[in-house]
Amino acid sequence: MKYETQKVALPFFMVAMALFALQIVFGLLAATVYIAPNFMAEVMPFNIMRVSHTNLLIVWLLIGFMGSTYYLMPEEAEREIHSPGLAYLQLAIFAFAGAAALVGYQFGIHEGREFLEQPFWIKVLITISYLIFLFNTSMTLLKGRKTAINLVLMLGLWLAAVFWLFAFYNPSNLAVDKLYWWWVVHLWVEGVWELIMASLLGYLLIKMSGVDREVIEKWLYVIVGLSLFSGLLGTGHHYYWIGAPSYWQPIGSIFSTLEVIPFFAMVVFAFYMFWKGSRNHPNKAAMLWALGCPTIAFFGAGVWGFMHTLSFINYYTHGTQVTAAHGHLAFYGAYVMLILGIITYAMPQLRRVQPYNQVMNMWGFWIMTSAMCFMTFTLTFAGVVQTHLQRVLGMNYMEVQSQLDLFYVMRLGSGVAVTVAAVMLLYSFFGPSREQVPATSAPLTAAE
Numbered sequence: 338m339k340y341e342t343q344k345v346a347l348p349f350f351m352v353a354m355a356l357f358a359l360q361i362v363f364g365l366l367a368a369t370v371y372i373a374p375n376f377m378a379e380v381m382p383f384n385i386m387r388v389s390h391t392n393l394l395i396v397w398l399l400i401g402f403m404g405s406t407y408y409l410m411p412e413e414a415e416r417e418i419h420s421p422g423l424a425y426l427q428l429a430i431f432a433f434a435g436a437a438a439l440v441g442y443q444f445g446i447h448e449g450r451e452f453l454e455q456p457f458w459i460k461v462l463i464t465i466s467y468l469i470f471l472f473n474t475s476m477t478l479l480k481g482r483k484t485a486i487n488l489v490l491m492l493g494l495w496l497a498a499v500f501w502l503f504a505f506y507n508p509s510n511l512a513v514d515k516l517y518w519w520w521v522v523h524l525w526v527e528g529v530w531e532l533i534m535a536s537l538l539g540y541l542l543i544k545m546s547g548v549d550r551e552v553i554e555k556w557l558y559v560i561v562g563l564s565l566f567s568g569l570l571g572t573g574h575h576y577y578w579i580g581a582p583s584y585w586q587p588i589g590s591i592f593s594t595l596e597v598i599p600f601f602a603m604v605v606f607a608f609y610m611f612w613k614g615s616r617n618h619p620n621k622a623a624m625l626w627a628l629g630c631p632t633i634a635f636f637g638a639g640v641w642g643f644m645h646t647l648s649f650i651n652y653y654t655h656g657t658q659v660t661a662a663h664g665h666l667a668f669y670g671a672y673v674m675l676i677l678g679i680i681t682y683a684m685p686q687l688r689r690v691q692p693y694n695q696v697m698n699m700w701g702f703w704i705m706t707s708a709m710c711f712m713t714f715t716l717t718f719a720g721v722v723q724t725h726l727q728r729v730l731g732m733n734y735m736e737v738q739s740q741l742d743l744f745y746v747m748r749l750g751s752g753v754a755v756t757v758a759a760v761m762l763l764y765s766f767f768g769p770s771r772e773q774v775p776a777t778s779a780p781l782t783a784a785e
């Protein structure tokens with residue numbers, strides 16, 4: 338760690354991981370309801386488990402993005418963070434807002450609108466915290482060195498704030514409501530968050546592969562261009578059945594198909610850099626995440642997204658378990674693995690015990706990734722059966738659900754495996770350090 342204020346990232350990573358653990362707990366509860374419908378019905382209805390699960394995911398990913406930004410910004414900008422005090426303050430506000438939302442949900446206080454259920458005043462707190470974060474990191478950037486990595490990262494973070502503003506606009510006409518709802522939900526994960534993903538991956542690749550910055554920067558600009566070009570009009574794949582004009586059928590189908598390209602480019606980018614790179618970085622676990630993230634993102638977002646993105650296919654699959662399968666693998670590959678990778682890379686340096694508990698971390702990687710893939714397969718099979726029975730044969734929804742029990746049991750089983758892997762990862766991040774720096778490994782240079 339070259340700069341003192343990089344350590345600001347540590348509490349962000351700790352809070353993010355605590356919320357990740359909670360997210361998984363709510364996922365397990367919701368998955369149990371699928372098998373035993375009355376499970377906890379009196380204490381916590383399914384919709385509350387679900388909203389807690391999805392909101393915790395988004396909140397911890399955002400906190401993870403913030404921590405990652407604080408971690409890399411000093412190295413990229415070659416100066417200390419503008420104000421560490423502001424960083425701790427905005428984390429406290431954000432964590433308080435997230436916790437208040439979560440507690441409120443348990444009492445049934447929410448505004449509906451999937452993912453944007455937070456009550457108005459909590460949205461305001463989130464906005465304040467995020468603006469402090471943007472101010473703090475932008476000031477650091479403005480006064481320091483500008484690189485493609487920190488510029489693209491900040492662009493992604495700023496654009497995320499711009500689209501977040503549409504969360505405050507909730508028209509009473511349901512069709513118009515949905516139209517703008519997707520400006521947050523789709524344009525984040527299939528637009529501006531991709532800029533965050535590409536730049537954070539670029540950072541890991543520069544650090545670990547030793548490839549020239551110029552090469553990485555060129556790729557970065559291409560990926561940014563491709564993401565925005567395809568992702569903006571790709572929103573049309575959510576406008577098929579909400580009362581929007583019919584020209585969205587071809588526009589949505591064509592542009593969302595193009596969305597696969599930036600995800601593919603990121604896989605090629607990562608493997609090519611490691612293949613070209615000369616450096617033998619000691620943190621093998623972080624390398625595994627840096628390669629695994631774009632790979633699983635390509636399958637989850639690219640392949641599983643394409644599966645149901647053409648309007649004449651989506652006509653049948655819309656809102657079935659196929660969607661849930663895609664939602665899980667895409668979020669996991671693109672954003673969960675990204676943050677886990679950054680933490681795997683940064684933690685040994687933040688704790689000054691480089692590298693450590695790598696074997697445990699890599700087991701966590703393989704178990705969690707296989708379990709998420711297995712969960713995706715079970716939900717995909719469930720979705721295909723559901724689509725056929727419900728949308729082709731016209732069977733009643735609940736009757737169809739009773740045919741899908743086996744898949745739901747297997748989904749819960751893979752959820753248990755994810756939980757085991759999460760415990761291993763948390764131990765590898767925060768537990769006592771096991772491994773010493775092997776004498777033969779490359780010495781840590783300032784470039785680490």
Ligand code: HEM
Binds near residue numbers: 639
């Ligand atoms: C990392 C990137 C992505 C993430 C995190 C993601 C996540 C999600 C989630 C959570 C949903 C469900 C939304 C809801 O109705 O509540 C969804 C829907 C959808 N996604 Fe993605 N997605 C990503 C990329 C893509 C890509 C690249 C494509 C196309 C190639 C795609 C195609 C779709 C389609 C067509 C739907 C609507 C499904 C339906 O009609 O029920 N997604 N996505």
Ligand code: HEM
Binds near residue numbers: 364365394660
């Ligand atoms: C890190 C991994 C995980 C991520 C990124 C994730 C993400 C998501 C997302 C985005 C949704 C909304 C899906 C949609 O609207 O289509 C969702 C719903 C859900 N997740 Fe997860 N999840 C994860 C882990 C788990 C685990 C371990 C379980 C437990 C088995 C689980 C069980 C569920 C259930 C039951 C739902 C509700 C599905 C429904 O409404 O039908 N998730 N998750």
Ligand SMILES: [Fe+2]
Binds near residue numbers: 523571572574
């Ligand atoms: Fe989308």
